Amino acid sequence: MQLGQDTELNEVRRRVRDLAAQQAPPRNPRTGVRAPEADEVPALREWTRRLFEEQLLGVHWPVEYGGLTDPHPLFESAVTDELIRVGAAGPVGGGLLAAAAIIASGTAEQKDFFLPRIRSGEHIWCQLFSEPDAGSDLAGLRTRARRDGDDFVVDGQKVWTTNGQYADFGYLLARTDPDAPKHAGITAFALDMTTPGVSVRPLREITGTADFNEVFLDQVRIPATRVIGEVDQGWAVTTTSLALERSSAGSGASLFGALDRLGKLANEVVLDGGPAIERDDVRQAIGGFVADVHVNSLVSAFGDSRALHGEADTGDAPVSKILFSEINLALHEYGLELQGHDGVRVEGDAHVQDLGWWQDAFLYARAFTIAGGTNEVLRNVIAERALGLPR
Numbered sequence: 001m002q003l004g005q006d007t008e009l010n011e012v013r014r015r016v017r018d019l020a021a022q023q024a025p026p027r028n029p030r031t032g033v034r035a036p037e038a039d040e041v042p043a044l045r046e047w048t049r050r051l052f053e054e055q056l057l058g059v060h061w062p063v064e065y066g067g068l069t070d071p072h073p074l075f076e077s078a079v080t081d082e083l084i085r086v087g088a089a090g091p092v093g094g095g096l097l098a099a100a101a102i103i104a105s106g107t108a109e110q111k112d113f114f115l116p117r118i119r120s121g122e123h124i125w126c127q128l129f130s131e132p133d134a135g136s137d138l139a140g141l142r143t144r145a146r147r148d149g150d151d152f153v154v155d156g157q158k159v160w161t162t163n164g165q166y167a168d169f170g171y172l173l174a175r176t177d178p179d180a181p182k183h184a185g186i187t188a189f190a191l192d193m194t195t196p197g198v199s200v201r202p203l204r205e206i207t208g209t210a211d212f213n214e215v216f217l218d219q220v221r222i223p224a225t226r227v228i229g230e231v232d233q234g235w236a237v238t239t240t241s242l243a244l245e246r247s248s249a250g251s252g253a254s255l256f257g258a259l260d261r262l263g264k265l266a267n268e269v270v271l272d273g274g275p276a277i278e279r280d281d282v283r284q285a286i287g288g289f290v291a292d293v294h295v296n297s298l299v300s301a302f303g304d305s306r307a308l309h310g311e312a313d314t315g316d317a318p319v320s321k322i323l324f325s326e327i328n329l330a331l332h333e334y335g336l337e338l339q340g341h342d343g344v345r346v347e348g349d350a351h352v353q354d355l356g357w358w359q360d361a362f363l364y365a366r367a368f369t370i371a372g373g374t375n376e377v378l379r380n381v382i383a384e385r386a387l388g389l390p391r
């Protein structure tokens with residue numbers, strides 16, 4: 001997303017660049033949403049606090065909680081995009097998603113307690129939605145919450161929990177009425193992750209890193225005051241944060257950085273006795289990716305522009321997300337292919353290209369086709385909701 005002619009957004013981008021140049025912790029050099037090391041978390045909490053303090057985040061929140069009176073609708077998209085462009089870290093954890101739910105559906109007490117602590121970086125949040133048998137079909141979740149006096153008692157298992165290993169709070173969905181139709185009978189909670197009965201087990205992925213977790217909930221007591229929205233109405237609460245997750249996935253700023261790396265790689269890799277970039281087929285392929293990345297950027301800007309004019313289409317965010325994730329996948333596959341047999345080298349090998357960045361990015365690239373709704377499911381959304389085709 002870059003609506004380059006918009007002076008207000010250009011000023012936002014300049015402020016991000018200035019702040020990042022002074023004090024941003026570097027973005028994790030790996031692609032995607034990657035877990036920081038434990039010793040990096042304090043600096044990321046402080047950086048999150050600075051971004052809020054400088055009124056670069058939370059600008060769409062109510063003014064009494066630090067929002068601006070009339071922010072540009074694309075203000076925070078521009079901030080996210082510019083942070084990626086300059087290689088600076090973003091805010092740590094899923095606090096913005098949880099805040100969206102609390103602002104839309106939480107009580108005054110919850111807003112007073114949680115929003116300042118998200119702003120200060122004191123509370124890192126994770127999202128406890130997916131389960132081993134409930135991902136795309138999220139409404140099929142089976143984690144149970146039973147009322148017991150002033151508390152709910154929760155039993156179940158969550159999986160793919162990004163940031164779970166260092167989160168202070170979890171935005172949890174659990175079934176409170178097992179007899180209700182699927183989408184009814186689900187309740188949203190704010191779970192203190194230090195509550196007895198919560199166990200977090202990091203999952204080591206094919207990339208060798210542990211970015212996700214399994215979270216086991218065994219007789220976990222949550223005060224009823226921590227229900228977000230109404231009991232049994234959690235599905236409506238989640239639609240707020242799921243929409244935010246999908247719309248922020250597709251801007252594709254990271255693709256411009258990948259293009260730079262691809263150009264550098266094609267100059268360094270030797271094919272037929274010379275730099276790969278001298279071969280026509282390599283130049284054709286890279287030219288194709290440059291075109292794809294620009295198309296992705298324009299499609300994303302087109303969706304933003306329609307939203308700005310009150311003409312958003314249900315297909316816009318899914319189209320952007322599918323386009324971004326598939327270009328990202330193809331580009332990283334090509335980067336590895338270009339390395340020939342050397343493509344099998346891994347991080348730590350003295351002869352690996354770009355310190356192993358390509359291998360990691362290649363292995364992670366499929367995650368973007370899954371996160372925030374799989375591409376297959378999003379194609380269904382486009383077919384059924386945007387085009388009105390039969391189910």
Ligand SMILES: Cc1cc2nc3c(=O)[nH]c(=O)nc-3n(C[C@H](O)[C@H](O)[C@H](O)COP(=O)(O)OP(=O)(O)OC[C@H]3O[C@@H](n4cnc5c(N)ncnc54)[C@H](O)[C@@H]3O)c2cc1C
Nearest residue numbers: 127128129130135136137160161162367370371374376377
């Ligand atoms: C990077 C990343 C971060 C994540 N972070 C979190 C997090 O913090 N918290 C959290 O709760 N979850 C998180 N997830 C989980 C994510 O929401 C799920 O992986 C996703 O919803 C898909 O669910 P699933 O993995 O159970 O796959 P499944 O739903 O089991 O799907 C398996 C396959 O079947 C296909 N499929 C399923 N239904 C249909 C259909 N109706 N039509 C056509 N094809 C279909 C899918 O496209 C997929 O290819 C994360 C995932 C990723 C990749």
